[in-house]
Amino acid sequence: MEQTLQVVASPLADVAPLVDVLTEASTSALLSTPSSKGYLSHLTTLPLGELNQEPIALQTQSHHLTSSLTSFTHTSYPTFISLHKTTTSFASSIDALTSSLNGLLTISLPTLEDSTGIWKDRTEAVLRERGKARVVLEQHEKIRDLLDIPVLIDTCVRNGYFGEALSLANHVTSLVHRADGTKDKPPPAILTSVLAEVQHSITQMHLSLLATLYEPNRKLPALWKAVNFLRKMDAFSGEPTSSSLASLLRPRSTSLSARTDASSRTRPPNPSSEEQLALAFLIGREVCLKSTLEATGRDIQRLVNQVSSGQGDSDVDKANDAGKAQSKGKTKGKVKELEERDKEDLARYLKKYIDAWREGVYDVVTQYATIFLERSPTHSDAATSTDNDDALLSRLHTLLRTYSTRALSTHLLTILKPSLPLLTLPHLPSLLTQLNYCSTAFSRLGLDFRCILTSGGGLFSTSILAIVKRDLETATEKWEVRVEKAHGAAIKSSARITSASSSRKAVSPAEMPSKWLVTSSSVDSPPLPPSKRASGTAGPAHIPPQLLASYPPLAQLTNAVLGVLNGLRLVVPRSNDTFDGTSKSEDASLSAEGVCSLLKMLDDIILDHGSSKLLTYLQFVVKSLQAEEPEAGSERKRLREREERIVVAVGRAFFEVFAAFVRRALVEGVYGYELERVEKGGWKVRGGPSEEWIERVWLENRKTFEKLIKDMYGEEEEEEEDEDEEDEEDEDDEDDESE
Template structure:
């Protein structure tokens, strides 16, 4: 509060020093708080009031009010004009207060924790900075050798790039450079730097990728000689199978290389230890073998599916023949390529090495007359490998495909396959693989099976026509006549065994029925006797046999003649003869029994009509048997032996069957018995 001077110059001479009583009076009589009155300025003003006169005291309120209004107006004006300054002053004051508080806290933390930690860090500065200085020294050395290190680190990347793009020679040069750096580092009697070991490890990985790439080339189909030659040459340069190679363990024994039965079979003729060149040759053959197998898989699957199917119709036989031709072509191309490629890559190089390189001999016994050179021994082993592979390719793929398939074909399809295989064998003969001897055996067996199956089929078909009725017993003479008069033999022999034009007078052979009747000795073996046309079953059977033999004429191996001749005699003609013999005897015995029954029913006599009918049936069926044994049997035998093979069928022929003569003799005995009975019956009728 501002002190105000009295308006008059009159001054009181007395001043109260202690104005506490006056303060209490004013506080009790006014609304001014006591705290305002006890302040020093208020006390000093109250003390000054005691020196005023009455007039000054009376005018003092007005003066104070006037000054109050004046001050209020000034403050209001100051507030309106300088309020930004007040606000800024307030903010600055608050910020200063906060900063001072934070400064005080920071100073406390500095004194209590930071300064002791700084003092401790300063004490261990040398120990902590020593390792850092060493690292900085190493970094400085690396920085100084930056160009050399960068070149060293780029070696694996460059090798990998060269391998992926096929620049194998450049990759091998980089490998040699890396090995030289490693050799220099080891020769300096210092431990090889870790970075060099890491680079060598990456180089080893890249060169392994190169090895896999070269080996995979050997497994790729349709690869020609230049690509395979390149792959094998780089495998030689890499020396991946040699004793000094990091990829091979020493000593190299075959047992460590055998990974499959196929590889084991290829290695059988070589021995126990093989050279690097022989191992590369083995890898080449295994790779090309895999390509050949994948090439033949499709056609081989079709052939296997057809052969396991069993019996084939004509359309399926043609399909099987087409599959076989395709398989043979693929096998010929694949195996011929492997043999010629192998010979060009390994045998020609080995033969050149044998003739020009100095000989290094293996240790041999002192008493051994011959010491084999290393090159000659290696060439011999390489040649053994390809010959073993060629034989295995023949016995593993071609022969197993042909053996079960040829016998399922028809005879008309075999000659073209034999021609194709003959040309194939002739082509392979130029490279030392002539398998025409195997073809002879294969096709002989196939022709034998086909002819035997076809003859068996026709035989069963022919025999099935001579069925004896179930109500007829060939050993019993007690017969029953059907009430309707219908014969149990339906149809009767005269209805189906002979033509209607010749039923009244059946043609029969003039000479006795023998396997080689003299009547037909001079007749052409390929023209059937005209008499067979009078008997439809025999004509059909003869045509069927001639069709089979005509198919045999297309491909008739001479080695199977004895087998076919015996089979024709015993399995075809003899069985058919037995069926006819049984059928004829059963019919005649049944016919005799019926005549006896008729005679007993008509007082011992039969009618002329019945007798004529029985005699006609007997005459037809006996003539049928005589024509079969006397005409058909010798003709079919001559058609095979003389017509197909051109061998004279006479007494000197050694390959006749054993069962057929017995069957023929049984039939001749029965014919003689029937003739004797007929003569006795005729003499009895005359008497």
């Protein structure tokens, strides 16, 4: 049996298993279950006999199971009924649970999640506000102190506690830098607000300190304090304190800062903050100086403008009618003279103005020197500070010199130049003394301006020449008016003479010389100078010859000239040295230049113009006397001879006595030089030949007068003149021997 099985098994070794055959042939799903596959595999292992008995065994087991199940069902049907109900109830419960879970996942949970998010958002804002409120409550004292800082700074600025104000501002700046942890985040809002208020307060402090520099009557301590705090604020640098505070309020931009740095590297260097601060100081004190000088300067300018307006009016009046004169402020040439009261007021205003200018400028210069030139060097490295400090100090000195020169030229010289020529000579000595004292005081500060006052062509030299010229023109004008009055009626009478009148009636002057040129006691025998040469040189240079008293018009002209010279004596330096034009002394040079200019002015105005008018009158008188009829009686002849004697006496008194005396009075009486040496050495001072310098019109008029006398008296006069010349030569020889 075993051999048969072995024989049978051998050919079926390569046949597919029964399970696979049945599975492929059947479409039932029962054969695919694991239990079916296991049972089919078991069948293949059974022998054929057992395999044939297998259906019977299966059927028997099926009947047995059916009967057992029927019995069990019969006996346990309540259990099955209960199990069925329970199973049905459990299935429905599972379905309800499934639907509940589906609703929870799809509806309830998303709604809960949304509600939770909304609640979180609402509670976060509340919690944040509560957190802020808690922080504010915890930091209440510090926040209150921070908010009080701008008020404290304002109070400190108003009360002058500038150091405390700067300390508070620096404290706020440090708080901002501490709170500003990240560079891309702006400072907190409260710090931004406080910074804005602090910046405004510091700006007000800056303006208050600058306003201190513009306040008049501020002394050195207050100005020192203001300048020092402006230095601490670095108010005139590229980034002052207020700007640095403002920079914290602006958003940061890397590209902008880079462009700013690049532009700052290419920009030319600006003046240092110390120079700008010094310039601001000088500007502020300059405004105060102007306000101090304004009132007095306005009064001076008012009087000067009167002269200017009068000059314009005089030009119009001259164009309309050259013969009319103003009743008030009479014009002399191109200058209108002030009244005596106005001159006194002008001199008083000038003294007051000079004192105010001296005090104001001296205060500014000393304050500037103390604040900017005498302070300690700037705080910097020792290796580089020396050169920088020296350069800065040099520029500050230059700024002071520039201001001093400007203050002198702008405030003082511009007032003195138009004002001094309007005064009289007695007013000048006190002003010159006052200005010399002022210059001496300023010389300690390096501002000695005496050379501008008294040197050749200086302020007072020019003013003295202008005043002397004006006074001499006034005296000459009065003389000419008097001569024209005696001569002028003849011009009118000549117009009334018709060509039809064939009579030889002469045209006579309005006044003959005997009526006005000599005193009544000297009409018949007018006094004559003893000699042509010694008449004007005898006696002291400051005492006029007694002979001139016999000629009232000449005496008046002499008194007018002496009045000018007496005033001149007070303002010019008198020299005891000999005049040779080679002295190196400033006063001697000034005297030499002054005496030469004034002598030329005296010759031009008094002698040239005065002698021309007098010579014209005398020529007309002689012509009228010679034109009289020769058949006139003895009385008429006696009167004519008397007039001729007066003509000769007046002419000789003018040319020989008056001219020589006034020239000696100027050169010897005022300056102390010898007239002869001045005439010989004047060319060394003036730079020209002496012959050209001493040539004058009045000398030509003198020669014309001598020729007139010769024509009038003929040979007799020539013989007398020859005798006089011989006497003069003898006197000269005697003088030479005595010398």
